[in-house]
Amino acid sequence: MGVVIIGGGQGGFQVAASLRTEGYEESITLIGDEPHVPYQRPPLSKGFLLGKQEQRHAELRPAAFYEAQRITLVTARATTIDREARRVALDSGEHIEYNTLVLATGARNRLLPHGNVLYLRTLAEATDIRQRLAAAQDVIVIGGGFIGLEVAAAARTLGKQVTVIEGLRRLMARVVAPIVSEYFRSQHEAKGVDILLNATLQGISEKEVLLGERIRRPADLVIAGIGVVPNVELAHEAGLPVGNGITVNEYLQTPDERIYAIGDCAESPNSYAGVLCRLESVQNAVDQAACVAKAIVGHPAPYGAVPWFWTDQYDIHLQMAGLPAGFDQVVTRGDPQTRKFSVFYFRGGRLCAVDSINRPADHMAARKLIGTRATVSPDQAKDESFDLKGWSGL
Amino acid sequence: MPKITYISDNGVSRTIDVPLGDSVMEGAVQNNVDGIVAECGGNCQCATCHVYVEEKFLPILKPIAEDEDAMLETAASPRKSNSRLSCQLPVTAAFEGLVVHTPPTQQ
Numbered sequence: 001m002g003v004v005i006i007g008g009g010q011g012g013f014q015v016a017a018s019l020r021t022e023g024y025e026e027s028i029t030l031i032g033d034e035p036h037v038p039y040q041r042p043p044l045s046k047g048f049l050l051g052k053q054e055q056r057h058a059e060l061r062p063a064a065f066y067e068a069q070r071i072t073l074v075t076a077r078a079t080t081i082d083r084e085a086r087r088v089a090l091d092s093g094e095h096i097e098y099n100t101l102v103l104a105t106g107a108r109n110r111l112l113p114h115g116n117v118l119y120l121r122t123l124a125e126a127t128d129i130r131q132r133l134a135a136a137q138d139v140i141v142i143g144g145g146f147i148g149l150e151v152a153a154a155a156r157t158l159g160k161q162v163t164v165i166e167g168l169r170r171l172m173a174r175v176v177a178p179i180v181s182e183y184f185r186s187q188h189e190a191k192g193v194d195i196l197l198n199a200t201l202q203g204i205s206e207k208e209v210l211l212g213e214r215i216r217r218p219a220d221l222v223i224a225g226i227g228v229v230p231n232v233e234l235a236h237e238a239g240l241p242v243g244n245g246i247t248v249n250e251y252l253q254t255p256d257e258r259i260y261a262i263g264d265c266a267e268s269p270n271s272y273a274g275v276l277c278r279l280e281s282v283q284n285a286v287d288q289a290a291c292v293a294k295a296i297v298g299h300p301a302p303y304g305a306v307p308w309f310w311t312d313q314y315d316i317h318l319q320m321a322g323l324p325a326g327f328d329q330v331v332t333r334g335d336p337q338t339r340k341f342s343v344f345y346f347r348g349g350r351l352c353a354v355d356s357i358n359r360p361a362d363h364m365a366a367r368k369l370i371g372t373r374a375t376v377s378p379d380q381a382k383d384e385s386f387d388l389k390g391w392s393g394l
Numbered sequence: 395m396p397k398i399t400y401i402s403d404n405g406v407s408r409t410i411d412v413p414l415g416d417s418v419m420e421g422a423v424q425n426n427v428d429g430i431v432a433e434c435g436g437n438c439q440c441a442t443c444h445v446y447v448e449e450k451f452l453p454i455l456k457p458i459a460e461d462e463d464a465m466l467e468t469a470a471s472p473r474k475s476n477s478r479l480s481c482q483l484p485v486t487a488a489f490e491g492l493v494v495h496t497p498p499t500q501q
Contacts, residue, residue, distance in 0.1 A: 062423075360465070
């Protein structure tokens with residue numbers, strides 16, 4: 001009985017750890033389908049590819065932690081949820097009963113309809129890519145989002161010829177303003193990465209990638225980062241509502257009050273977006289996990305943490321706070337030429353998001369400003385003599 | 395491997411051999427030292443690996459960078475002159491005997 005968590009990623013781990021911090025005494029079972037203790041994924045596309053970090057650095061806690069905290073790790077894939085019997089079936093043939101079930105099933109990579117292409121999400125995939133990178137010369141990255149660009153930066157840092165193929169007309173188009181896209185394009189190009197925008201992928205063979213009309217690019221390693229698909233099937237088959245993720249209320253609870261869903265797999269009401277929202281980030285996984293742990297021990301509170309994200313490419317540290325969706329005005333604080341600037345996004349005159357490039361103090365102020373719904377005008381935001389930190393109350 | 399001593403707010407002391415190049419945070423987390431949470435995994439994004447470094451060791455530490463400085467401002471326990479984020483302290487041979495104190499709370 002007790003709490004059963006399906007998904008051994010950052011969110012699942014954090015539910016287990018937070019439950020113990022909150023004083024939960026019953027059993028905790030964490031089911032993961034990878035043969036490792038829970039680990040963090042962000043380094044896999046950064047320091048791990050560069051050989052600066054190893055598996056043990058990515059592991060969130062050593063095996064001894066789980067023993068000491070009486071958290072049972074089960075390596076298996078959950079196959080069905082029997083809500084009547086409150087029981088999860090595993091592919092090992094075992095069944096585990098629960099009082100409370102937390103779905104932290106995460107997401108999986110979107111796949112291309114081509115062979116000869118690698119994807120990066122798991123430690124095993126990252127290890128494989130790291131080994132192949134060592135022998136590769138021409139690397140093609142498909143997808144100009146966070147993962148693709150982080151992989152491109154790592155490969156270029158390792159001295160490879162790198163081409164990034166993006167179908168849209170700018171980089172990271174889903175999440176940042178044109179000025180930020182343009183900055184990253186210029187920085188990658190200055191490092192010698194070839195960025196192809198508006199590109200149409202036609203085919204991938206063992207030694208080359210075919211684009212549009214007869215454009216061929218040599219490639220001995222092709223890596224795609226083209227987004228993810230939430231793992232909702234288990235919930236759907238159990239009769240739980242699913243949209244762009246497992247649908248939960250502001251307490252991150254499904255209509256079955258014994259079942260919660262958090263992290264990449266869940267869509268929840270988000271006051272910063274004004275709609276149901278599914279976010280893919282460490283922050284979202286960790287904060288939602290802590291929120292659910294509190295609810296389970298009898299202190300439910302609506303989830304309302306400020307969303308934030310980060311990406312590291314070369315020495316460029318981009319930190320994002322808030323959600324820019326639907327922005328209608330953008331102002332810049334600082335000069336991009338100095339390699340340190342922030343972009344403030346406004347929606348209907350209200351600050352909704354801030355992207356900070358190598359300006360961590362702006363980012364921290366932004367988290368606070370957005371979280372407290374502080375009023376900041378575009379003129380104040382772009383005026384460097386305006387005390388942003390003081391205004392935020394930090 | 396340099397020996398690093400972690401002393402909790404209620405006086406519990408643990409001394410750990412930490413591999414060169416690992417961070418002071420990793421030394422704690424990989425050995426189940428209480429008092430260091432490291433919620434973001436060592437990416438200088440959360441200030442839950444805040445420590446107070448015994449004064450005499452301050453000169454051997456690398457200076458506080460802008461991102462660490464910004465994060466320290468948001469730490470849950472008071473920032474002091476000897477406050478550091480332990481994820482930003484890669485261990486060198488000079489760290490032999492380093493003593494850090496963990497704050498009353500990280501969250």
